[in-house]
Amino acid sequence: xxxxxxxxxxxxxxxxxxxxxxxxxxxxxxxxxxxxxxxxxxxxxxxxxxxxxxxxxxxxxxxxxxxxxxxxxxxxxxxxxxxxxxxxxxxxxxxxxxxxxxxxxxxxxxxxxxxxxxxxxxxxxxxxxxxxxxxxxxxxxxxxxxxxxxxxxx
Numbered sequence: 001x002x003x004x005x006x007x008x009x010x011x012x013x014x015x016x017x018x019x020x021x022x023x024x025x026x027x028x029x030x031x032x033x034x035x036x037x038x039x040x041x042x043x044x045x046x047x048x049x050x051x052x053x054x055x056x057x058x059x060x061x062x063x064x065x066x067x068x069x070x071x072x073x074x075x076x077x078x079x080x081x082x083x084x085x086x087x088x089x090x091x092x093x094x095x096x097x098x099x100x101x102x103x104x105x106x107x108x109x110x111x112x113x114x115x116x117x118x119x120x121x122x123x124x125x126x127x128x129x130x131x132x133x134x135x136x137x138x139x140x141x142x143x144x145x146x147x148x149x150x151x152x153x154x
Contacts, residue, residue, distance in 0.1 A: 001094055001113070007151070008120045013116050015145040016040070019127050020071045026139050030070045033130045033137075038066040040126040044078045047119045048085060050100040061103060082119075108130055124128040 016037070023033050039062045066074065094113040101107050110118075119145045124147075131142050 002086055002089055002091060005094070005113075005116050006083060008116075008147075009079060009086070011124050011147055013075060013148040014150055015143075016075045016123065017072060017145040018076065018145060019130050020068070022134055022139060022142060023068050023071070023130070026137060028134075028137070033133045034066070034068045034071070035062060035064050036126045036130050037068075037132070038063040039069050040123050041066075041071065041074045041078055042069060043122055044082065044119055046103075047115055048078075048081055048123050048129055050086060051098050056103075058068055086116075107135045 020037060023037065028034060042061050042063050046061060047055055048054075049070050061077070089112075094111070094116070096112045098112050098115055099109045124145075127145055131145070134142060
């Protein structure tokens with residue numbers, strides 16, 4: 001199961017990079033597509049801190065000051081951190097219940113595996129929003145970002 005989650009995070013990295021390439025190619029250096037990608041990446045960092053029981057820095061989960069040009073580096077950093085985390089786990093660890101608080105201070109408990117699945121699905125959701133915004137801004141063709149296209153290329 002851990003190897004499957006690593007494949008999902010590799011897919012996430014791949015498709016995030018594709019979308020950032022589209023953002024940059026469209027000449028978009030700020031605005032909603034960049035904010036959405038920043039949120040996607042900031043949320044990945046927050047969830048990783050939750051599952052590793054690390055302090056979560058205060059601040060917005062919607063960073064509006066991350067320049068588009070910095071997003072690729074953040075994608076790589078997040079990917080490396082999540083893969084390192086997954087490499088540190090034993091198979092049974094993904095069934096561990098993670099206790100955490102959301103940014104409002106509400107307490108929750110979820111299995112580790114469900115949080116991992118959420119992080120990847122959250123990214124898919126926001127990449128779709130980014131794609132819609134790019135198409136609305138006149139981008140003619142978007143790259144295929146469905147998971148099945150990714151695994152076909154492996």
